[in-house]
Amino acid sequence: xxxxxxxxxxGIGNSDPSRQLQFMVRSGLSFSGNESHVxxxxxxxxxFKDVSSISGLDLKDDGRAVCFSDWDQDGDLDVWISNRxxxxxxxxxxxxxxxxxxxxxxxxxxxxxxAIGTRVVIETEDGLSQTRTINAGSGxxxxxxxxxxxxxxxxxSVEKITLYWPGSxxxxxxxxxxxxxxxxxGFEPKTIEVMGSDKALSPVLKEYDDxxxxxxxxxxxxxxNLSKEDLKKPVLISITRNECEQCHDxxxxxxxxxxxxxxxxxxxxxxxxVNNPTKLELFQITYDHFYDVRARxxxxxxSFLVDINGNLRSLYRGRIISETLSNDIQLIESxxxxxxxxxxxxxxxxxxESNPNARPLNFVEDLLDAGKITIAEKYIESEKRIxxxxxxxxxxxxxxxxxxxxRQP
Numbered sequence: 001x002x003x004x005x006x007x008x009x010x011g012i013g014n015s016d017p018s019r020q021l022q023f024m025v026r027s028g029l030s031f032s033g034n035e036s037h038v039x040x041x042x043x044x045x046x047x048f049k050d051v052s053s054i055s056g057l058d059l060k061d062d063g064r065a066v067c068f069s070d071w072d073q074d075g076d077l078d079v080w081i082s083n084r085x086x087x088x089x090x091x092x093x094x095x096x097x098x099x100x101x102x103x104x105x106x107x108x109x110x111x112x113x114x115a116i117g118t119r120v121v122i123e124t125e126d127g128l129s130q131t132r133t134i135n136a137g138s139g140x141x142x143x144x145x146x147x148x149x150x151x152x153x154x155x156x157s158v159e160k161i162t163l164y165w166p167g168s169x170x171x172x173x174x175x176x177x178x179x180x181x182x183x184x185x186g187f188e189p190k191t192i193e194v195m196g197s198d199k200a201l202s203p204v205l206k207e208y209d210d211x212x213x214x215x216x217x218x219x220x221x222x223x224x225n226l227s228k229e230d231l232k233k234p235v236l237i238s239i240t241r242n243e244c245e246q247c248h249d250x251x252x253x254x255x256x257x258x259x260x261x262x263x264x265x266x267x268x269x270x271x272x273x274v275n276n277p278t279k280l281e282l283f284q285i286t287y288d289h290f291y292d293v294r295a296r297x298x299x300x301x302x303s304f305l306v307d308i309n310g311n312l313r314s315l316y317r318g319r320i321i322s323e324t325l326s327n328d329i330q331l332i333e334s335x336x337x338x339x340x341x342x343x344x345x346x347x348x349x350x351x352x353e354s355n356p357n358a359r360p361l362n363f364v365e366d367l368l369d370a371g372k373i374t375i376a377e378k379y380i381e382s383e384k385r386i387x388x389x390x391x392x393x394x395x396x397x398x399x400x401x402x403x404x405x406x407r408q409p
Contacts, residue, residue, distance in 0.1 A: 023369055037063045037081060057092070061085060065139030070149060073180070073194035075101040077149055082142055100152040100178040104161075105192065106134060109185040111166040114146050119164040124155045152178055210317040212290065213328060219360055221310035222382040223282050223375070231308045234262045234329055238303040238320075239283060241269040247301045250319045259322060261329050262305075269300060281370070289366050290315060307332050361390045373403055 037057045040048035052058040062084040068077040076097030081090040102122065106115035119133045130150050138144040152158065161173040165185050173189060180192040220226070224237060236259065240247035251266060258264065272280035284298045305314040305328065313332050316325075360383055367376035377400065380387060387393050 034060075035063050035084075037061060037066075057081075059090070061087075061090070065142035067138050067142045067144040068149075069145035070103060070147070075103070080142075082140070099154070100156050102150040102152055102158055102176070102178055103147050103180045103192075104150075104189075105147045105180075105182040106163070107182060107184040108165065110168050111185070115165070115185070116146075117166040120148055121162045121164075122150055122158045123160045124152060124158055126155075147180075211320070211324060211328070212315045213331075214290070214313055214315070216359075217307075217311040217313055218286075218289070218363060219310055219383045219386065220286065220304075220306060220312045222379050223286060224304070224306065225279075226306065226310055230263065231306070231310055232263075234308060234313075234332070235265060235306045236262045236303055236325070237265045237267065237283075237306070238301055239267050239269060239272075239298065241300045244300045246319050250301050253319075253322075257322065259325055261326070269298075278375075282372075282375070285366055285370055285372070286312070286363075287315070289363055305329075305332075359390060360386055361393060361396055364396060368399065368403065373400065376400070 036052075037059055038050065038052050039055045039057050041051045043049055057079075059081075061081070063081060064084055065082045067080040067082075069080065070076065071078040071080075071091070072093060074097060076094045078094045079090075079092040081092070082088060083090070104120060106118055106120075107113060108115040108118065111117065115134050116136045117134065119131060121129055121131050123129045132148040132150065134146050134148065136143070150158070155178075157175055157177045159175055161176060163171040163173070163183065163185075165171060168185070171186065173183070176189060180194050181189040182192055183189045221231075224235075226235060238250070240251065254264065254266075269280065280298075283302075283304075286304070287298050287302065288296075299317055301316075301318060303316040303320060304312055305316070305325075307313050314328050360379075364376050364379055364387070367373075367379065380396075387396075390396075
């Protein structure tokens with residue numbers, strides 16, 4: 001694409017196929033249509049019956065893959081689903097298990113340590129057998145658990161287990177009670193102690209604030225209509241709605257203990273919808289710009305932290321912990337922190353050495369995509385010193401002129 005988000009591409013008239021395609025994808029549409037989740041029931045060898053509607057899985061998602069794992073360790077397989085649209089990941093907990101089961105975690109010695117390719121056959125008292133194989137990959141960009149799960153029904157044990165390790169002789173194991181086991185190649189099974197769904201998870205997982213400290217800051221003075229007088233100290237703009245319980249709790253907390261070191265502005269979506277819909281739309285465009293989505297209502301409460309230079313530095317979804325807000329303000333004011341690492345919700349290793357520079361030009365394109373040409377021009381005038389440094393700034397001006405010509409009667 002000629003520009004970061006869009007650009008003037010080839011097309012009939014002044015059309016831009018690349019921009020139109022990206023706009024549709026960011027609006028929640030799909031490259032390959034709405035691939036609904038479907039589940040079929042095995043009618044004991046007499047065919048399959050579509051039970052999607054009664055299973056609870058017929059969600060209006062554009063599905064891509066399904067994975068299975070006994071996530072809560074209660075003896076049944078829970079379901080993970082990935083989607084092209086949001087939510088991109090769904091976890092569906094299975095609470096239907098009343099039967100016995102056998103779960104085997106295999107550890108290879110003469111083959112790969114995770115025993116990829118190993119086939120396991122079990123036999124129960126009724127003489128029937130079940131076969132499972134450890135595979136690498138379970139669908140599009142997905143991987144089910146590598147622990148093998150066998151449903152035993154009324155039987156509380158298996159009579160025989162045969163393991164076909166890649167490149168080795170079959171390993172035979174005698175009677176084994178239901179439960180979770182690990183089997184190292186060539187050795188007898190060892191019981192795995194599990195918590196089960198009826199026990200509290202331990203250790204307690206750390207709770208993270210739903211906040212994004214931006215690695216690529218964005219000038220928003222003209223968008224949020226902030227003056228130099230407004231920016232004598234950082235500004236926190238928090239958007240609430242009447243029917244939002246979290247919003248009421250946050251406002252009450254701030255009334256009792258106002259956050260220090262900032263100017264607090266609380267706006268109400270219900271009021272903005274009636275009295276200033278354009279301002280609300282600009283908040284929506286700003287939110288969409290960073291979360292790469294469109295046509296999804298802005299969540300509440302949502303808060304935007306703007307520094308004294310008029311740059312958007314952090315977004316907060318949900319209630320804000322006062323300590324988090326205070327720490328963020330200190331980090332931003334000191335400017336002695338690694339924006340790139342703090343912008344992530346978890347630790348990791350970077351593939352590139354440097355952090356890419358922010359491109360306010362991309363935000364201008366979002367404004368143009370939303371039909372806000374006057375506001376886009378105002379933004380360009382306000383931030384021209386930064387925008388002119390972008391190599392494709394002249395092409396942005398060409399696009400604006402093309403849009404203006406299209407609008408002429």
